[in-house]
Amino acid sequence: MTEKKVRIKIPRENKVRAELQKEIGSVCPFCDNSEVGHFEIHHIDDNPSNNDYKNLIFLCPICHSKITKGDISQTEVLKKKIDILTTNNKSENSNGKVINFNSKIGNAIVGDNNQISIKQTKKTVEKYPLGCLGYDTVKANYVGYLIQRYNEYKESEVGKEKIKYGVFGSMLKKQFKIGVTRTIYNLPIERFEELVNFIQNKIDSTKIGRINKNKHKNYSSFEEFKNRVG
Ligand SMILES: [Zn+2]
Structure with a gap:
């Protein structure tokens, strides 16, 4: 009943x-x-x-x-x-x-x-275990910085209303075969450079990235980023 x-x-x-x-x-x-x-x-x-x-x-x-x-x-x-x-x-x-x-x-x-x-x-708040990108705060922050830069460029390309911020993250997860319940920061730390190169290429191939490229850099290198925050 x-x-x-x-x-x-x-x-x-x-x-x-x-x-x-x-x-x-x-x-x-x-x-x-x-x-x-x-x-x-x-x-x-x-x-x-x-x-x-x-x-x-x-x-x-x-x-x-x-x-x-x-x-x-x-x-x-x-x-x-x-x-x-x-x-x-x-x-x-x-x-x-x-x-x-x-x-x-x-x-x-x-x-x-x-x-x-x-x-x-x-x-339980899952902390990123040793061996994951998320465990290394500086490297994780650099990846976050690049993702943000990509979104900024994309935003001025397609407009604030049209940009879907989650899309790039999902694409990265797919590209690097990260499970749905995980984040890109679960990526094994060995693949850090591969991930960084991938995002950097994506930034460089945005409209603004291509225009900027010859005038000034689209992002700081990891070394520069590290020294800036460290
Ligand atoms: Zn609602």
Whole structure:
């Protein structure tokens, strides 16, 4: 037997909508999109009869569907709401921070009195092990510097609106056969030069890179970079 979900129309919905929109500063809290034509209301605890203002969050339709599909977890949504409430309520009364949910949300515990706590199985922060590019901070930073330079060049080529910053990183991961759950900084350190040459060539072959090339260098060499930061 599945529990029947009863949807109750939000009382004074327009007022609630206005407050929710103000709360997020008219920017989708998940994707930062400010050009949203119509924000939607999501019931955080998935109970459409719980119209407690603290159970509601305003967001764009795309992110709303991500929640429905499970691409954004309930815990993430809850955390986001708490973030919003704690940021906005700093100067307001403390019971604004209490969130009452009728249903249990994963392993999140939402708090009593002035405290909000979320208990979660701790994700171990994976440090890059010895032998990985990420283990060597200076080399890793140099790679980061080159990626940034590439994105800068690409940005002025295609425009700020059109550039997809994640694309280059994904391409590098593919090129160097890095698993999906890993980053380019998981690359074995022996391949540092190969990676650097690859990115440098990519920078040089951007439009701006080609124009610049004969006038001045497109990037510092690793030696120069090392001396600059070291
Ligand atoms: Zn969104």
